[in-house]
Amino acid sequence: MDSTEIFRALADPTRRAVFESLAAGEKNATELRSGFAISQPAVSQHIAVLRHAGLIRERRAGRHINYSVDPDGLRPLFDWITRYKAFWPARIEKLQDLLKEMDQ
Amino acid sequence: MSRIEAEVSEAGDVTVECWLDASPEKVWRALTVPELVTNWLGAQAGSGKEKDGSVPVYEIVEAEPFSHVRYRWRDHDANEADSFVTFELLPRQGGGTSFRLVHARQRPAIQPANGNSPPLALAA
Numbered sequence: 250m251d252s253t254e255i256f257r258a259l260a261d262p263t264r265r266a267v268f269e270s271l272a273a274g275e276k277n278a279t280e281l282r283s284g285f286a287i288s289q290p291a292v293s294q295h296i297a298v299l300r301h302a303g304l305i306r307e308r309r310a311g312r313h314i315n316y317s318v319d320p321d322g323l324r325p326l327f328d329w330i331t332r333y334k335a336f337w338p339a340r341i342e343k344l345q346d347l348l349k350e351m352d353q
Numbered sequence: 354m355s356r357i358e359a360e361v362s363e364a365g366d367v368t369v370e371c372w373l374d375a376s377p378e379k380v381w382r383a384l385t386v387p388e389l390v391t392n393w394l395g396a397q398a399g400s401g402k403e404k405d406g407s408v409p410v411y412e413i414v415e416a417e418p419f420s421h422v423r424y425r426w427r428d429h430d431a432n433e434a435d436s437f438v439t440f441e442l443l444p445r446q447g448g449g450t451s452f453r454l455v456h457a458r459q460r461p462a463i464q465p466a467n468g469n470s471p472p473l474a475l476a477a
Contacts, residue, residue: 253434253458256365260459326365329433333367333456338357341369341454343393347383348375 252329255322258302263287264295268318271305275317366457373450377419377442380450384422384440385413396426411438414460426456437461 259265263285270276270284282292296316299305304322308315360368373380383389387398396409407429414437415423424438436458443451455461 251434253436256458260364329458330361330365330367334359334361337359337367337369337454337456340394341357341371341452344380344383345373347389347393348373348379351375351379351383351389 252325254302255304255326258298258304261295261298263291264298267292267295268299268304271316272318275308275315277310277313277315279313281316362455364457366455368456369452369454371452372445373452374448375450376448377444377450380442380452381419381422385416415439423460434458 259268266285267281270281278289278292278296281296282289285292296305300307302322303325304319305316306319308317357369357371360370362368375383383393390411391397394409394411396411398412399410400412409426409428411424411426413422414425415421420442422440426436426438427433436456437460439455439457439461441453441455445451
């Protein structure tokens with residue numbers, strides 16, 4: 250999964266709140282909705298986007314579907330940040346070396 | 354010289370701020386002349402549609418002389434969608450350049466030309 254898609258999924262404040270609510274523990278759609286002043290279709294829509302981004306997973310339990318955070322879901326985002334957090338300082342050190350060599 | 358460190362914003366952007374011992378004009382050249390960019394960044398200029406993925410590809414999508422450059426960035430190795438790297442340069446009193454880099458996965462909103470806030474704050 251691409252970190253851009255994860256980033257987009259979490260850019261919406263309500264969706265981020267839904268994700269954070271699930272981070273506290275597994276919930277079905279009704280339990281999930283109770284914490285928010287939004288309609289059932291809106292909750293379903295947010296769940297679909299989060300699932301598509303690989304951030305949450307579902308588990309059928311009788312008549313309900315329970316949703317929970319996928320523990321590996323945030324890894325691409327984490328990897329992207331880790332990669333560039335190391336990449337840019339190293340490159341800027343090279344930029345400093347280059348600037349010393351350049352003529353005014 | 355103090356060690357350069359990157360910060361991560363709440364939105365997940367990677368940001369570096371530092372002081373460079375060179376004029377904004379000189380830093381500008383290092384960010385926009387292809388041979389110079391390749392020297393320090395190890396990336397090649399292009400449209401990002403190149404098949405060969407041995408080095409990252411950058412394309413200058415915005416440029417305001419001596420103050421602002423934005424690259425579209427693609428690293429084939431990282432298997433990522435395009436992202437955007439924005440550089441902000443400000444002359445510093447006593448010489449040198451205040452340098453700020455923001456690497457974001459989405460292109461930041463266009464800032465209003467008549468905005469009251471300095472560009473550096475808007476790039477956050």
